[in-house]
Amino acid sequence: MSLDLLPAHLIPFQDMDWPTIGLLVLIYLATAVIRGAFGFGAVAPAIVFSSLVVEPHYAILLSMVTACYCQFQIFPFALRHGDWQVAKPMFISGFAAITLGVFVFKSLEPGWLTICLGVVMAGIVALDHFHVMERLTGRVDFRSPKTAFMLSSAAGLIAGIAGGGGMYLYSIYLKFACPTPTLLRGTSILLGAIFIYWRWFAAAVLGLISLRLLMEALIMVPPSLIGAWAGIHFFRRADAKRFYGAFQLVLFSGAAILLWKGLQQVQ
Numbered sequence: 001m002s003l004d005l006l007p008a009h010l011i012p013f014q015d016m017d018w019p020t021i022g023l024l025v026l027i028y029l030a031t032a033v034i035r036g037a038f039g040f041g042a043v044a045p046a047i048v049f050s051s052l053v054v055e056p057h058y059a060i061l062l063s064m065v066t067a068c069y070c071q072f073q074i075f076p077f078a079l080r081h082g083d084w085q086v087a088k089p090m091f092i093s094g095f096a097a098i099t100l101g102v103f104v105f106k107s108l109e110p111g112w113l114t115i116c117l118g119v120v121m122a123g124i125v126a127l128d129h130f131h132v133m134e135r136l137t138g139r140v141d142f143r144s145p146k147t148a149f150m151l152s153s154a155a156g157l158i159a160g161i162a163g164g165g166g167m168y169l170y171s172i173y174l175k176f177a178c179p180t181p182t183l184l185r186g187t188s189i190l191l192g193a194i195f196i197y198w199r200w201f202a203a204a205v206l207g208l209i210s211l212r213l214l215m216e217a218l219i220m221v222p223p224s225l226i227g228a229w230a231g232i233h234f235f236r237r238a239d240a241k242r243f244y245g246a247f248q249l250v251l252f253s254g255a256a257i258l259l260w261k262g263l264q265q266v267q
Contacts, residue, residue: 101160
């Protein structure tokens with residue numbers, strides 16, 4: 001069906017020019033390379049860099065819906081290898097925190113949301129780069145249900161507001177709860193998929209999901225899949241440590257620019 005036959009409010013990217021659409025496609029293509037290389041990590045940079053060219057609420061929602069589509073590619077692995085017993089303690093607190101986070105997300109002005117994005121993403125990169133959580137292993141029992149509840153609540157709130165970064169906190173608990181790499185990957189995908197679909201549901205209930213958004217996210221799926229394929233093949237030849245270090249530097253730089261942009265908007 002020709003786009004000319006669609007109602008104006010359903011035409012994908014109607015309010016954008018072609019250079020902006022092209023930038024979004026390139027961002028999703030490039031950030032999906034991270035997911036292909038490491039199995040995670042595409043959502044946060046997609047949000048950070050698309051927020052530099054479009055409104056932050058839209059950037060987060062587009063990333064979330066695109067990720068919902070892409071989960072179908074890897075969810076069968078989670079059903080085969082994910083551990084429901086490990087994941088269950090995270091669900092109740094995660095669902096509640098995500099719902100609260102999405103409500104806060106809807107209420108924030110664009111400038112303040114941009115600041116939140118910059119702070120959260122820069123903070124996550126700093127925690128990861130300096131191995132802060134690993135340094136706490138002697139002081140905090142990351143295997144306990146209480147710790148799982150607290151991590152899940154914090155991660156859910158971050159994911160609900162900022163759209164990404166929450167899986168870093170979930171992974172801290174899962175590293176101790178899952179004895180094998182396959183179980184860790186499967187359970188991480190299981191949690192990530194269930195929580196992202198719950199975020200989609202919460203956003204839909206609050207009236208944040210439109211048919212046009214669903215169509216625009218669908219357009220972002222092919223570049224995301226191509227980028228993931230490239231990441232898988234690049235990872236086989238690349239120095240993983242150096243590649244991940246470069247990824248952290250780029251993400252931190254983007255978060256810093258985003259924070260500066262947000263501060264400019266609220267002044």
